[in-house]
Amino acid sequence: MRGAVPDRARRPDVKLVLLGDMNVGKTSLLHRYMDKRFYHTISTVGGAFYLKQWGPYNISIWDTAGREQFHGLGSMYCRGATAVILTYDVTNRQSLAELEERFLSLTDTANDDCIYAVVGNKTDLTEPIAVRENYEVGCPIHTPNYACQLNSSASPTSCSPVAEREVQKEDAVALYQRILRHKAVDEHLSPPAERMCFETSAKTGANVDALFETLFDMVLPSILRKRSESKASSTIDLEDYGPVTSKPIKGGCC
Template sequence: MAGGGSDKIDYVFKVVLIGDSAVGKSQILARFARDEFSLDSKATIGVEFQTRTLVIQHKSVKAQIWDTAGQERYRAVTSAYYRGAVGALLVYDITKRQSFDHIPRWLEELRSHADRNIVIMLVGNKTDLEDQRAVTTEDAREFAEKENLFFLETSALEATNVENAFQTVLTEIFNIVNKKNLTSDPQSTNGAPTQPGKKIIVPGPAQEIPKNKACCNTS
């Protein structure tokens, strides 16, 4: 699943991670992008950015994953980063009820800034702290069904379901994009065939990374 030729990328998909501060967004990203976990990670300031290339149905898919800061004071800054996103992981901490209670607000913000067809996965993180659970799986699943979201519980610490969450979102985006290509082709160029192996860049111009904001790690 992981890996893929760096010289030939068939698709680029932008995915954002959103949710309250300290729910584990950066750890989920580190686990997926680098298979790392750090117990002393610091709060994200602004936006961090990672990529990973996967193979989906024999195509090379580059995931551009943007980790937006959860702190309230950065929300005005990060709202621009929703633009062009075709996937999102909406993350809460299963041990902090408040982080789950804020999910509707995050979802509303996401839907007002992102593409209407964005693929959204609700993620309950920190299942390794089951004994401190404050949000039941049933509550979260019910909310996800009501809002038509995918849903998984993860543990970035134990690497549980992190890969699965991203794979699900990226595969769904891949299927949607391919379906769109198939349905739009007949009327696009008077029946002319499309170029095989044409690179499809999603989201286009919005994926340009501001050099000074691409990564704000503090070591």
């Protein structure tokens, strides 16, 4: 767990949870957004808690373990969630299937009006990457394709993708529509699939800020409603802080 339970002045207004199989990059996405850096991390053990101050509001973000032995903790972490990010690896079709087969049921403890985003990570692996050793050092504007653009003699092999894409955007859209049916939500009253299906790269940062900022904007009505209701009561709901543990939960990410 990152840091101690916040004091009352920083009580979370809403909870956002990341779910997905191991090695899809959940923690890397969170580090990219929170720290603006990419880390090579290890699999999360149990879960990890982050508190994001977004303007005058406080949003708790729970990063969960994808390993099957920690699967039982998932519904506990999802309890009271206002938004859930279901994450898969665009180069691994099974990671998309796992969202529906293993992780969707965990969200039954989330709020009735919970928002769901389906996120395909690791898009950088499907993009052409050149042999960059001669260009990266000292190049302040380097991008993954910069060397390929500069080196007109680069061979097709040197610019080939690292991995083949196994999941298309329409696959994620279809899953999102099945999620709405599973939750018995009227599709016409929900955000459109095109808005709730993202493709990101934690490594390059592509679309990561857009993902989190979009969700934060969408949960704002829940924040305002909850703050209004809390004015009538001074009771602290421990569920806002997630599971209670006597020891910090350490984790990196898959």
